[in-house]
Structures are given as structure tokens and as C-alpha cells.
Amino acid sequence: MTVAPEAPGARQATGRPRATLPGLARTAVPGGERRRALTRLRATDLYAVVGAAASALSLTWLLFAWLLPFDGAVGFVVMAYGLFLLIYALLVSFDEDGPAVVDRIAAAVVRSMGVLLVVILAFVVVYALVEGRKALVHLNFFTQDMHLAGPLEPLSVGGALHAAAGTLIMIAIALLITVPAGLVCAVFLTEVPGGYARFVRTIVEAMTALPSIVAGLFIYATVILGLGLGQSGLAAGLALSVMMLPIIIRAADVVIRLVPGTLREASYAMGTSRWRTVWHVVLPTCRSGLTTAVILGTARGIGETSPVLLTSGYTNDLNLNPLHDPMVSLPLVTFEFVKSPEPNMISRGFGTAALLMTLVLLLFVAARIVGGRGPGQLSRRQEHRRVLASQRDARRFAGRPAASASTPPSIPSPNALTDNGSSS
Amino acid sequence: MTALAAGPGDDVPRRLYADPGLPDRIFRVVLRSGGTFVLGVMLLVGGFLLYRAWLALDKAGWSFLTTAQWAPDQGNFGIAAVLVGTVLIAIVAVLVAVPLATGAALYISEYAPAGLRRTLISTVDLMAAVPSVVYGLWGVFFLQDKVLPVARWISTYFGWIPVFDVRGADPADPLAPESLYTSSTFIAGLVVGMMIAPIVCSIMREVFSQAPAGEREGAYALGATRWGMIRSVVLPFGRGGMIGGTMLGLGRALGETIAIFMIISVTFDIQWHVLQSGTSSIASLIALHYGEASEFGMSALMAAGFALFLMTLIVNFAASSIVARSRSGATSDA
Numbered sequence: 001m002t003v004a005p006e007a008p009g010a011r012q013a014t015g016r017p018r019a020t021l022p023g024l025a026r027t028a029v030p031g032g033e034r035r036r037a038l039t040r041l042r043a044t045d046l047y048a049v050v051g052a053a054a055s056a057l058s059l060t061w062l063l064f065a066w067l068l069p070f071d072g073a074v075g076f077v078v079m080a081y082g083l084f085l086l087i088y089a090l091l092v093s094f095d096e097d098g099p100a101v102v103d104r105i106a107a108a109v110v111r112s113m114g115v116l117l118v119v120i121l122a123f124v125v126v127y128a129l130v131e132g133r134k135a136l137v138h139l140n141f142f143t144q145d146m147h148l149a150g151p152l153e154p155l156s157v158g159g160a161l162h163a164a165a166g167t168l169i170m171i172a173i174a175l176l177i178t179v180p181a182g183l184v185c186a187v188f189l190t191e192v193p194g195g196y197a198r199f200v201r202t203i204v205e206a207m208t209a210l211p212s213i214v215a216g217l218f219i220y221a222t223v224i225l226g227l228g229l230g231q232s233g234l235a236a237g238l239a240l241s242v243m244m245l246p247i248i249i250r251a252a253d254v255v256i257r258l259v260p261g262t263l264r265e266a267s268y269a270m271g272t273s274r275w276r277t278v279w280h281v282v283l284p285t286c287r288s289g290l291t292t293a294v295i296l297g298t299a300r301g302i303g304e305t306s307p308v309l310l311t312s313g314y315t316n317d318l319n320l321n322p323l324h325d326p327m328v329s330l331p332l333v334t335f336e337f338v339k340s341p342e343p344n345m346i347s348r349g350f351g352t353a354a355l356l357m358t359l360v361l362l363l364f365v366a367a368r369i370v371g372g373r374g375p376g377q378l379s380r381r382q383e384h385r386r387v388l389a390s391q392r393d394a395r396r397f398a399g400r401p402a403a404s405a406s407t408p409p410s411i412p413s414p415n416a417l418t419d420n421g422s423s424s
Numbered sequence: 425m426t427a428l429a430a431g432p433g434d435d436v437p438r439r440l441y442a443d444p445g446l447p448d449r450i451f452r453v454v455l456r457s458g459g460t461f462v463l464g465v466m467l468l469v470g471g472f473l474l475y476r477a478w479l480a481l482d483k484a485g486w487s488f489l490t491t492a493q494w495a496p497d498q499g500n501f502g503i504a505a506v507l508v509g510t511v512l513i514a515i516v517a518v519l520v521a522v523p524l525a526t527g528a529a530l531y532i533s534e535y536a537p538a539g540l541r542r543t544l545i546s547t548v549d550l551m552a553a554v555p556s557v558v559y560g561l562w563g564v565f566f567l568q569d570k571v572l573p574v575a576r577w578i579s580t581y582f583g584w585i586p587v588f589d590v591r592g593a594d595p596a597d598p599l600a601p602e603s604l605y606t607s608s609t610f611i612a613g614l615v616v617g618m619m620i621a622p623i624v625c626s627i628m629r630e631v632f633s634q635a636p637a638g639e640r641e642g643a644y645a646l647g648a649t650r651w652g653m654i655r656s657v658v659l660p661f662g663r664g665g666m667i668g669g670t671m672l673g674l675g676r677a678l679g680e681t682i683a684i685f686m687i688i689s690v691t692f693d694i695q696w697h698v699l700q701s702g703t704s705s706i707a708s709l710i711a712l713h714y715g716e717a718s719e720f721g722m723s724a725l726m727a728a729g730f731a732l733f734l735m736t737l738i739v740n741f742a743a744s745s746i747v748a749r750s751r752s753g754a755t756s757d758a
Contacts, residue, residue, distance in 0.1 A: 074574050103649035110535055113527020117621060118544060121551040124562045124618065131565070184458030192455050200459045207466045209672065209740035210733070211679025213707045217729045218469045220714065221476045225722070242469065245462060274444060275451035296553065303555025306681035306707065310714055331557040335682060338561060346565075353558050364550050 045104075048091040056084035085109070125361075128353045135351025146316035154344060160352045162318040163333035166233060167359075169322050170312070170329055171302055173237025178244045179294055185245075186252035191278055201253070207246040215243040216307030224311065231313030233322030236329065239307035248297035255289030256282065288370050295367040299360050305331040330356040470733060477727035480720065488727065492694050494709065496717070496724035503728050505694050509609065509704040510732070513684060514677040516613025516698060521621040521677075522670050528621070529628035534654060545629070551622035560683035563615035568606060568687070571614065575605040575699045589697050607689040609698040612705075615687060616680050620673035627672060627747075631665025632658050668747030675739040679732065681707035706732040 060080040085105060092104045135141050138156050145162035185204070189197050219239040223229050259282050267277040283290070313326025314336060328336075330352050337349030378386065444452070481488060484501065491502025532544045582588045635658045643653040659666075684705050690712060691702035706728050717725055 074570060075577065099649050099652060103651040106651035106654070107535065110527050110530045113524055114531025114536065114544070117524050117528035117625065118547055120618060121547065121554075121622060124551075124559060125554060127562050127566055128558045131561075181458060181461055184455060185462040188455035188459035192452060192459075196456075197459065200463045203463055203466050205744050206737055206740050207469075209675040209679065209736050210469065211681070211707060211736055213679070213681045213710055214469065214473070214729050214733045217710060217714075217726065218472060221472055221722075221726060222468075225476075242465060245465065249462065273451075274448045278451070299553040303553070303557070305555070305557050306711060309682075309711055331555050331682070334557050334561070335686070338564070338686070350561065353555075353561055356555055357558055360553055360555065361550070364553060368546060 044095060048088060048104075049108075052084050052088035052091055055087050056080050059083050059087075081112070125357060128350060128357050131347075131350040132352075132354025134347045136354055141348075141351055145318040147318075158348070160330065160333060160348070160355060162315070163328050163330045163352055164355065165318060165320060166312070166327040167302060167329040167331075167356075169233050169320070169327065170237045170240055170308070171298060173234060173322060174240035174244055174301055175294070175298065177238070177241040178248050178297065182245055182248035182294075182297075183252060183290065185249050186256055187278060187282075189249070189253050190256045191274070191282070204246050204249050204253075208250050210243065210246065212243050212304050213306040213310070215239050216310035218242060219307070220310045230324070231311060231326050232324060233312060233319070233327035236308045236312035236327065237322065239311045240301045240304060243304060243307055244297045244301040247300055248293055251293030251296060252290055255286045255293060258289070259285050291370045292367045295363050295370065299363040299367070302329075302363070303331055303356065303360060305329075305335050308332045309335070330359070470730075470737075473726055473730040473733060476723055477730045478723075480723040480727045483720075484724075484727075492692060494692050494713070494724075496721040501724050503706065503731055505692050506704045506706045506709045506728065507731070508694050508696070509688075510678055510706050510735075512609050512695075512698060513613045513616060513703065513705055514674055516610060517616035517620055517677040518670060518674050520614055520617030521624050521673055524617075525621045525625035525628060525669070525673075526666065528625045529632055530654065530658070532625075532629050533632040534650070534658065545626075548622045548625050548629070552626060554619075556619060556680060556683045557686075559615055559619045560686035563611065563618075563683060563687050567615060568611055571611055572605050575608065575610055579605070579699045587696060587698055589700075604701055605699060607687060607701045607703075609688075609695065609700075609703040612684045612687045612703065613698070615683050616677045619680065619683060620676050623676060624669045624673040627669030628662065628666055631662040631669070635661040664746055664749060668743045671739055671743030671746065675736045675743065678739065679707060679736050680705075681711055684708050685711050 057080055060076060060083055063079065064076055085108065088108060089101055089105050092101050096104070138159075140156060141159040142164075143161055144157070144159035146158045146160075148157055185200070189201050189204075216239045219235055219242065223235045223238060224231060229235055263281055263285060264277055267281045272280075308329045309332055312328060312332065314332070315326040315328055319325050319327045334349050334352040334356065337345050337352060340346065340349075480496065480501075483499065484491070488502045489507075490504050491500060492505035493500050493502065494506075495501055528548070532541060532548070536544055579588050639657045639661070640653055643657050648656060685708040688703050688705070688708060689701060690704045690708060692704060693702075695703045710725050710729055713721065713725055
């Protein structure tokens with residue numbers, strides 16, 4: 001069995017018919033069938049990659065250091081990458097045919113793109129966190145505001161308490177508005193279908209791309225110029241709501257649409273009214289998804305600078321009253337801090353950015369823990385609770401016949417359908 | 425029952441009527457008013473901006489689109505320069521983001537090992553939620569220094585292409601100031617590109633992963649390599665999603681404020697040279713001028729905001745209709 005029967009040489013040498021029966025040959029191997037390697041990674045592939053990388057690096061070094069008038073790390077990397085692709089293609093073409101070479105090159109490019117994007121993005125986050133460490137090691141950063149700290153003060157004076165408090169107050173105001181309005185609107189889009197709902201959905205979808213500064217400008221024009229409220233935390237919270245509303249509605253709408261229609265039909269088949277179906281079947285089924293939608297909207301809202309920039313004003317003092325006086329948020333303070341040329345202020349700016357990043361990360365982790373599960377899929381604890389509830393029901397039913405034997409059976413149980421059971 | 429008794433010939437369709445009951449009617453009214461509230465807010469944004477902008481638009485007329493200056497109190501203002509700046513930054517951003525996002529989306533949906541895939545998806549989704557001010561910080565304090573040699577190289581060797589030309593630069597002078605290349609459209613575009621790449625990537629990945637398994641297996645069965653399968657099945661299937669995702673990213677790039685504002689130094693000329701220092705965008709114009717604007721100046725800013733609003737709205741409408749009409753019909757969450 002040294003030459004595979006498919007190889008062209010084998011065919012021409014023997015004039016036998018091409019169809020063969022491989023069954024006997026396999027069983028004839030002494031000691032049973034040999035285990036085949038299923039891995040897709042072959043040693044020659046590895047050699048090609050390593051060899052191409054090594055030669056590309058050395059060639060680039062040669063060109064950069066001796067032959068060409070270029071410099072700079074970026075140029076080095078770009079050139080090495082280009083050379084790597086060329087040499088890799090050459091090496092592969094020794095063993096493989098055209099389509100396989102294209103396949104290898106495409107795989108190399110796609111892999112490096114994926115790694116590049118993830119590395120850059122991770123680097124953005126880590127950079128903010130690492131640069132923020134100078135400010136974050138001072139405990140006063142978390143407990144003081146900036147009213148004592150001028151631009152030249154060391155990092156041991158002043159902090160970002162006012163910004164953190166402002167962020168929490170603004171996002172609380174925004175959530176108070178967006179959660180009820182957003183969820184009611186999302187339920188409206190799925191549960192009362194029709195032309196009007198389609199129109200609302202179209203408008204909401206278009207508004208997900210609403211530039212955040214336009215949301216700020218709108219609140220500036222209506223609340224601050226129109227109603228004369230003045231720059232305040234409330235105005236900033238309203239601006240954040242305008243921005244977050246379409247995001248939350250969009251995400252919640254997608255989640256509610258995922259609830260299986262059979263669940264709703266089962267509920268209607270029991271004669272339930274529409275609002276009870278929504279309240280007791282649809283919403284509990286997609287509760288985790290709705291929470292995720294809200295958390296993701298919150299994460300987006302917390303990080304927005306431009307609506308806050310226009311509507312909240314700027315202050316160095318801690319202000320807990322959202323109705324009067326300026327109030328700042330973490331992104332806004334970051335933005336204002338790094339505008340200063342003083343290194344200490346820039347360090348503070350990175351510190352607030354790191355704080356903001358941490359907040360967003362926490363929210364995101366919360367969203368992953370709560371969500372990530374389709375509607376109706378339960379966690380272990382939820383499943384346990386369901387089992388307990390159903391055992392309780394079983395006990396209740398078992399206790400019933402003695403009581404219900406005397407009463408006529410046509411009356412439904414007291415906890416179901418008291419409102420419109422008569423229409424059935 | 426009466427219809428059956430009357431015989432099969434004269435079977436009249438019954439009028440179907442379900443009485444939903446009072447609580448249900450109240451429920452429906454509540455839902456409808458919730459939807460109307462949201463719709464009202466959304467329409468109010470556009471309507472009120474237009475109402476406030478009318479004063480300035482009425483005075484400026486068509487010159488609003490052709491003037492490159494911003495001096496509303498002298499009656500000489502227009503969005504020509506900021507519009508060009510906004511569009512150029514967005515184009516650079518899309519040119520950076522789309523290849524990167526396509527490659528990453530293909531990697532996540534086709535190449536990544538199954539164990540790594542969920543982590544990668546979460547990472548990319550998280551990056552879409554990173555605040556723009558963090559990207560701005562990264563761009564100003566880290567990326568700018570690293571990119572300047574590249575910008576100088578491009579302008580030295582490709583300066584004969586008008587877009588890459590930098591006025592006042594002398595490639596022969598090794599001590600030439602690098603400030604000619606800072607704060608440019610190119611750097612702002614790079615940062616915004618990084619910012620929109622995760623959004624574009626997650627939409628594309630969503631669409632790619634929905635490519636039908638039967639067609640994939642068919643391609644393999646006909647002897648395709650993995651790249652052959654991707655080119656003949658996954659990419660054609662996901663084309664609508666790719667275009668739609670790109671346009672959603674474009675809409676996001678057009679509306680981006682803070683990261684751009686942190687990087688660029690604002691000029692009010694029409695700046696075609698992407699590598700040259702100084703550019704402008706509508707959003708940073710508003711962020712720069714809202715504080716000291718007079719009533720008329722505010723109206724002019726509202727007009728600029730309204731133009732930005734219309735532009736992103738059109739881009740976004742086009743994007744969602746392309747996504748919805750494509751074969752994949754993927755839902756995109758941006």
C-alpha cells in the first residue's frame with residue numbers, strides 16, 4: 001500500500017479497472033485497522049509558516065538596516081507582513097496547487113485581521129487603565145471633588161467624586177425615563193402589530209443612529225433655551241434618555257420577538273386576556289434578555305460625552321441636586337481634564353477614564369451574566385424554583401377534591417380569569 | 425350552526441368579532457400611548473431642530489451649503505467646510521474599519537476555534553460599548569506619535585496625488601516640524617475607524633454565521649477549499665449585511681463628536697488634504713461654538729445640527745433597508 005490508487009502514476013502503470021473494493025484490504029492489516037490522525041494541522045504547514053516568518057523578519061531587517069532609507073516601527077511591521085505573505089505563498093506553492101495556495105494566503109490574512117482587531121481593541125482599554133494608575137493609587141481620588149485642587153496641585157489633592165456622583169445621578173434619571181417608556185414601546189411594537197407599529201418601528205430604527213450631539217442640542221434647545229431650566233443634571237439626564245431610548249427599544253424589541261409564538265398561543269387558548277398573557281407569559285419569558293437590553297443601553301449612555309457637554313455645564317464642586325446648578329459626569333470630566341497642558345491634570349483625566357472604563361466593564365459583565373440565555377432557557381436556580389412551585393401546585397391540587405366535590409365544576413379556580421372568562 | 429342548517433349553498437362568512445374586555449382595551453391604550461410618546465419624542469427632535477434652525481436657514485438661503493466661513497453674527501456662515509471635513513473623516517474611518525472588520529468577522533465566524541469564539545464575540549461586543557472619550561484619549565496620547573512617520577512617508581512618496589499633498593512640507597529637510605501632520609483628517613479618521621470597527625464587525629459576523637449549512641457543505645462536497653467555500657457561499661450570502669453594516673458604521677462615524685473634537689484642530693477652510701493638520705466636522709463645530717453663541721448663532725448651530733441629523737438619517741435608512749432586503753435579512757443591533 002505504498003502508492004495510493006488515486007495517484008495518476010498508479011493508474012497508468014496498471015491497466016486494471018479503476019473500481020476497487022477496499023473492504024478486504026483493511027481487515028487484512030494485522031493487529032486491526034490503524035488509527036488515522038484526524039488533526040488538520042500538518043507538520044509541513046507549520047514548517048512553512050515558521051520558515052516564512054523567520055525569513056521575512058530577517059529580510060526586512062536586512063532591507064531596513066542596510067539597503068533602504070526607511071525607518072519607523074510601523075514601516076517595519078508592514079514590510080515584514082508583506083514579505084511574510086509573499087514567502088509563505090512561495091513555500092506553499094512548492095507542495096500545493098493554485099487554489100490551495102490562495103486558500104492558505106486567505107487564511108493567513110483573515111487570521112491576522114482578526115487578531116489585529118482584537119489586539120488593538122484590547123490595547124485601547126488596557127492603555128486607559130494603565131495610564132490611569134497614577135491617579136487611581138491615591139485614595140483621595142475617590143473621596144474628594146476638585147474644588148480645592150487647582151491645575152498645579154499634586155495628585156494627592158482632589159478627585160473625581162463629583163463626576164462619579166454626577167454620572168450615577170444622570171444615568172438614574174435617564175433610566176427612570178427610558179426603562180418604562182422603552183419597555184412599553186417595545187411591547188407595543190410586538191404585541192399590537194399593524195401599520196402604526198410598523199411606522200413607529202421604522203422611526204425608532206432610524207433613530208438608533210441619532211448623533212449624540214444632536215440629542216444634546218435638542219435638549220439644549222427645548223429644555224434650556226425653551227423652558228429656561230438652566231444647565232443641570234436633569235437636562236443632561238433628559239439628553240441621555242433621548243439617546244438611549246431607541247437603543248433600548250431596538251434591543252428589547254428583538255428579544256421580545258424571540259419569545260416562541262406557541263407560548264402565547266397556549267396562553268390565549270386558556271382564555272387569557274392579552275394583558276395577562278404579556279404580563280405573566282411574555283415578559284417573564286424574556287426577562288433576562290430585557291435586562292441585558294437595559295444594561296447595554298446604560299453602558300452606552302454612561303460613556304456619552306457630547307450630550308452632557310451641551311446640557312450639564314461644568315463645575316468642580318460636588319453637586320447632588322439635579323435640578324439646579326451644573327453637574328458633571330465622568331466622560332465630561334475626562335474630556336475637560338485632558339484639555340489642560342498640566343501632566344497632573346492629564347493623569348487625573350486618565351484616572352477618570354479608567355474609572356469610567358471599569359464601570360462599563362462591570363455593566364457589561366453583568367449583562368453577560370444575566371443575559372446570554374435565550375427566552376425560556378432557565379438557569380439552575382430558576383429551574384429549581386420552578387420545580388418547587390410545581391410541587392406546591394401539586395399539593396394544592398391534591399388538597400382540592402374534598403372541597404370541590406360539593407361545588408359544581410363549571411366555576412373556574414379563583415386565581416384565574418376573573419375578568420373576561422364569560423366571553424369564552 | 426344556523427348557516428349549516430340553511431344548506432351548503434348560501435354559506436355566508438361570519439363576522440368575526442372578539443370582545444377584548446375593558447382591561448385589555450385599557451392595556452392596548454397604554455401600549456399605544458407608550459409607542460406614541462416615543463414616536464413623539466423622536467419626531468420632536470427633527471421638528472424642533474428645524475423650527476429653531478429656520479431663522480438662520482431663512483436668512484442664509486442656499487449659501488448655507490456653499491459658504492465655508494462660520495461667522496453667523498456677520499451673516500456669513502455655511503457648512504461647506506465642515507461638511508467636507510465630516511465626510512472625509514467618515515470616509516477615512518470606513519476605509520480603515522471595513523477591511524479590518526470584514527477580516528475579523530470572517531475569522532470569528534469561520535476560522536476561530538469553537539472554544540475561543542464566544543470569548544471573541546464578547547470582546548468585540550464590549551468594544552462597541554467602550555466610551556468614545558477613551559478612544560479619543562488613546563488617539564491623542566498614543567496613536568498620534570506612532571502615526572506621524574507614516575503620514576510623512578505617505579506625503580513624501582505619494583504627495584503627487586493631490587489628496588495626500590501637504591502644503592508647506594519639505595521632505596528634504598530632516599528637521600521639518602511634525603506639527604504639519606498632527607491633528608489631521610487622517611488621524612481622526614483612524615481613531616473613528618477603530619471606534620466603528622467593532623460595530624461593523626459584529627453585524628457582519630451575525631450575517632456570516634447565518635450562511636446556510638447546506639450550501640457550505642455543498643461547496644465542500646464539490647471540492648472547494650475553505651476560502652473557495654467562503655468566496656462562493658458566505659460572502660455572496662452576506663453581501664447585503666456587509667453593505668448595511670458598513671453604512672451603519674458610516675452613520676456612526678458621521679455623528680461622532682468627542683473623539684474627533686479631541687484630535688483635530690478646527691479650521692474653516694475646505695481641507696482636501698487628508699494628511700495636513702487641521703480639519704473640521706459638524707459635531708465638533710457645535711461642541712466648539714455652543715457656549716458663546718448669540719441667539720442667531722445658536723440658530724445657525726441648530727441648522728448645522730439639522731444637516732447632520734438629516735445626513736445620518738438618510739445613511740441609516742439606506743443601511744437598514746439594504747440589510748432588510750438582503751437574502752440574509754439579518755437583524756442588526758447597533
